[in-house]
Amino acid sequence: MHMDIRRGDIYLIDFDPPKGAEPKVGSEIMKRRPAVVVSRDAINKVRRTIMVVPLSTSPQPVPVFAVPVPSAGHLSVAVCDQITTINKATRILKHMGSLSSADLRLIERSIMDALALS
DSSP states (O other): OOOOTTTTEEEEEESSSOOTSSOOOOTTTSSSSEEEOOSSSHHHHSSSEEEEEEEEESOOBTTTTTEEEGGTTTTOOEGGGGOOEEEEHHHHEEEEEEOOOHHHHHHHHHHHHHHOOO
């Protein structure tokens, strides 16, 4: 299956551990939930993995770590301190849309802040 995955796209992702794998512990993101692709388009084309930021409607927005992204849906929050790499072939369930450029820039700044890159 070939997918044209682009930075800023929103996909439904299966974050649950594979059957037989060690269970996740602590506060790691689990279950099926939307996520925003944040890796470069050049990486998205050639690698079997992509980097994503999970979306949620449960946490309250917290500057830097959980930022509101209204273009992903009412009350959507990007959980920027949970950035992770996933396998495109096994984790992506379906395309759900794309973020606005303003919301993507907010996520970029929040990731930089969370990783102390700015």
